[in-house]
Amino acid sequence: MEVRTRFAPSPTGFMHLGGLRTALYNYLYAKKMGGKFILRIEDTDQERFVEGATEVVYNTLRDCGMVWDEGPDVGGDYGPYVQSDRKDIYLPYARQLVEKGAAYYCFCTKEELDERRAAAEARGEVFKYDKHCLNLTKEEVQAKLDAGLPYVIRLNAPTSGETTYDDVVFGHLSFPNDTLDDMVLIKADGMPTYNFANVIDDHLMGITHVMRGMEYLSSTPKYNLLYEAFGWEIPQYVHLTTVMRDAQHKLSKRDGDAYYSDFIEKGYLKEALINYLALVGWNPGDDREFFTMDELVQAFDIKRLNNAPGIFDMDKLTWFNAEYIRKMPFDEYLKMVTPWFEQVLSGKNLDYRRLAELMQSRTEVFNRVPDMVKFLAEMPEYDIGLYNNKKMKTNPEVAVESLRMVKPVLEGIEDWSENVIHDTVMAAIAESGKKNGAVLWPLRIAISGLNSTPGGAFEIAYLLGKDETLRRLDVSYEKLCNNA
């Protein structure tokens, strides 16, 4: 039988990384098995409707290369794929359940329920609906219905025995029935609850594997009761562990690092993000770590899904990102990094190409680039203590000598190219009998004001240009003479 998986987000306007990973696994499994990946939008909560939120879902998924075979915008044989467009199909199914005695009308108001719930909690008990309305006779129910009283339809859950099912990730699970609540299927406004709509839709859409977050682990028995009451085949369940920020907390929006868009804005590559995300909770069984989407499809095995929650390690993601950046074709890197250069270097007329060559192996995340290159636009304030470096055998006194020696050499260079600067200065150093480091370290500090820079003295001098290099050299020389 053809495998059919689905990703069913409720559009909130943002794509949470946990959700993205759920989508990813659904996609990978469907493709691996030669099946179909379906996108369904679950928007039964009209109060939470957000303008443009579905587009965020579409764009993110497409951006990452997870193309769905059926969905709201591409259609399919099992539509419509937006739950609000399907609102009329649920009630008849609920009524069918009432006929079978698997569900019943309930006229208890929300206020009454809240009251009873509060009372139960005050007594330290767990509140459970007491099946009050199940005792109503057919006539009483009809009378209330005729009177136009608001009602909900509830599942009639068994109170004894136990419900069991097998989960692909967690194995054999069993739950005592007396902990099951008579959950609401149809709300007073006539709309189905999420849980109910889910079951109906999954069945109607022929979903064979339900892959979702493990927060549904303990409500799954109730889903199964529904399938059984209808006489429908129960799908394979694949509950996915939570992606955590640390041992105690999930990734949350409060930390500003839970959404796909957060990462893209910071300068993470979607390929790196997907690659890393796939590995939180799953592994290929060997030492491979780098995967394209196609390679993930090939390697994906539902049996290798982990059953312990995984902590999202920002450091590892950053490492992946840096690796992807290094392996990126240079021209692509240049194109991507340019806007980040522009933030602090616009109007400076620098050789971005050369700068990019120097920066590519040093870029971990693009938003760190501006801070690394802004010294090229403006000489930072620095302490002359920077001239101290024992390995280079230099200190402020040595630096004064070195700068004095190198300044006229630099001034004499006509062709300000990196090679010429390099060869000329190296020759002068050799002639002077000084150590390379004793000249080059002070020179780099003098024109950059930084302890570490992308590239050494020659590269920086070249990028700065002759005038600016000499200008900075003079300023630093003065500074040194006044303080040393």
Next chain:
RNA sequence: GGCCCCGUGGUCAAGAGGCCUAAGACAUCGCCCGUUCACGGCGGUAACUCGGGUUCGAAUCCCGACGGGGUCACCA
């Protein structure tokens, strides 16, 4: 609190009774690459939550404790 799930280094993880004096990766530390930093190379530190069983033998099976998470809505 009831019910459910989970428990290998700081993190992701391999491991499905002897191959474990427990892989690999990130992070961290050290050395090398004598113009910094980065890249790269080499090496180090670091783990089976605890206690009982079962077994000739347990990280692997069972029980308990402890720890963490989830769930108990007319939200999704």
